[in-house]
Amino acid sequence: MSTLLYRESKLGNCLVDSLDELIEQGKLSGELAMKVMAQFDECFIDKLEHKVTAKGTFKGSLDTYRFCDNVWTFIMSDVAFKINPSINGSNTVFRDVRPDGKVKFVLVDAKLSQKD
Amino acid sequence: MQQDVTAVYRSVIDNVITKVKPEFVQEGVDEAVLDELRVLWEQKLLASGALDPPPQAAQDLRYARPIDQGSYTGSTATGQPVGTESRKRTRDYDEQVPSLSQPQTVTSAPAQPQFAQAPVQHYRVPQPQPPGQPALQLLQQHLQPQQPQPAPPSSQAGTRIPQQDGPGDDADEEQAAAKTPAQELGNLSDLESDSDEEQPANTVLAQFEKVQRTKNRWKCNLIHGVMNLNGRDYLFNKANGEMQF
Numbered sequence: 001m002s003t004l005l006y007r008e009s010k011l012g013n014c015l016v017d018s019l020d021e022l023i024e025q026g027k028l029s030g031e032l033a034m035k036v037m038a039q040f041d042e043c044f045i046d047k048l049e050h051k052v053t054a055k056g057t058f059k060g061s062l063d064t065y066r067f068c069d070n071v072w073t074f075i076m077s078d079v080a081f082k083i084n085p086s087i088n089g090s091n092t093v094f095r096d097v098r099p100d101g102k103v104k105f106v107l108v109d110a111k112l113s114q115k116d
Numbered sequence: 117m118q119q120d121v122t123a124v125y126r127s128v129i130d131n132v133i134t135k136v137k138p139e140f141v142q143e144g145v146d147e148a149v150l151d152e153l154r155v156l157w158e159q160k161l162l163a164s165g166a167l168d169p170p171p172q173a174a175q176d177l178r179y180a181r182p183i184d185q186g187s188y189t190g191s192t193a194t195g196q197p198v199g200t201e202s203r204k205r206t207r208d209y210d211e212q213v214p215s216l217s218q219p220q221t222v223t224s225a226p227a228q229p230q231f232a233q234a235p236v237q238h239y240r241v242p243q244p245q246p247p248g249q250p251a252l253q254l255l256q257q258h259l260q261p262q263q264p265q266p267a268p269p270s271s272q273a274g275t276r277i278p279q280q281d282g283p284g285d286d287a288d289e290e291q292a293a294a295k296t297p298a299q300e301l302g303n304l305s306d307l308e309s310d311s312d313e314e315q316p317a318n319t320v321l322a323q324f325e326k327v328q329r330t331k332n333r334w335k336c337n338l339i340h341g342v343m344n345l346n347g348r349d350y351l352f353n354k355a356n357g358e359m360q361f
Contacts (some may be wrong), residue, residue, distance in 0.1 A: 004337075005321050009342040010166040010349055011125055015132075018156035021172050027149045035139050036132065036153070043131040048340040048351065054120065056352045062334055062359035072324055072336075076359060079318075082341070083350055085120060099318040099345040110323035110339055 002039040005108050006048075017039055056083040063102065070112060074105035121349050122167050129157060166349040318345045322355070335358040 019033040034070055060079030065072070081097040134155050140150050161167065322341030328334065336357045343350040 005323075006342060008319070009321055010164050011128060011161060011342075011343055012332075014160035014164060015157050017160055018153055020172075021156060022149060022153060027152070028145065029143065032136075032139060032143050032145065036136050039132050039135045040128070043128050043135065045340065047128050048342070048353070049133070050351045051127065052340070052351045053123050054350070056350075056355040058158075058355060058357045060350065060357075060359055062361045063243050065334070065340045066328075066359070072327055074359070081345065083352060100315050102322060103318040103345070105320045105322070107322050107324040107338060108334070109346070110325045 003045045004046045005106065006041065007037065008106070009044075011044065012040065054083055054085050056081055058082070060103070070109045071104070072107040074107070076103045076105065077101070079103045121351055124351060125161065125167065125349075129154065144356070165347050166344060322352075332361040334361060 007016065015037070019028065019036060021028060022028040023033055058079055058106060059083045060076040063077055064075040064076055066071075079099060080095040081099070084094050128301055133150060137147070137150060140147065154354055194203045320338075320343045322338040322343075325337040327336040334357075336355065336359070339353065341352045341355055343352070
């Protein structure tokens with residue numbers, strides 16, 4: 001279930017919009033679109049697990065936190081991210097990202113997704 | 117880094133499309149629709165700006181470059197390679213369709229002209245965003261025919277520019293018609309900034325392994341994250357965070 005989270009990503013949203021468009025044009029059934037989304041959930045989590053090697057750290061001030069139904073939601077401000085492309089890469093290639101404004105974290109329980 | 121994100125997204129798209137192919141065949145949906153889905157998906161992803169590759173990564177993206185340039189320059193010359201590519205694709209479908217069985221050609225026949233149009237529309241999607249001028253031209257086009265025949269176009273203008281369609285319709289339209297183009301441009305940029313505010317700001321979607329708190333200090337270990345920061349997408353396998361409440 002928790003992999004449904006990634007539907008909210010840009011990649012997931014773009015797929016949902018594309019499917020909606022095709023459904024509106026009558027080229028697809030909603031049922032088939034659901035199957036596509038299920039495939040997307042599977043593929044995206046698989047790639048995140050096996051293809052993405054980047055690691056990162058972040059610091060910032062926590063404005064709001066909430067824990068409900070095993071989902072943490074954080075609203076942070078003044079966040080500084082450091083992203084390293086490779087998990088074994090040298091520490092000198094950190095890339096700094098300082099997003100403007102607040103950052104919303106939506107975090108699901110890793111243990112729940114492993115059970116699936 | 118950004119190349120990695122692009123590569124991962126590309127492989128997700130490829131993977132999903134190949135894996136759902138049997139489902140499409142089973143449901144009797146033409147494969148052209150699947151290809152159209154792929155094109156739409158890639159277009160929307162590029163239009164979202166989440167990948168917006170740095171110059172050195174541009175040659176990595178065979179389909180990204182012309183569109184990116186098109187969105188910045190707005191010229192048709194740079195857009196042409198894209199058009200020819202999509203035309204090539206439609207030609208491929210032309211070859212495929214006759215080989216299919218009869219009932220499927222019935223479903224695919226209406227799909228074809230629509231497909232030929234669809235990508236062209238989507239290449240134009242990013243264009244109005246940066247300058248805001250095409251939108252202004254649109255607005256003027258719709259305001260000008262309004263003067264000779266005021267009654268029917270008011271609904272037309274309402275459908276094309278829903279933001280103008282408030283309560284006091286008539287008064288708004290008179291004001292808009294009376295405004296100079298510069299004022300209207302200002303008005304439109306206001307609207308654009310409003311829509312920017314509606315968009316969710318920076319988001320991080322991830323799974324947490326551990327979330328700890330001691331007094332006002334929080335620590336969390338995250339895995340498998342998808343982040344959208346300042347409009348760009350980033351992925352991470354693991355991340356540790358420290359926060360102060």
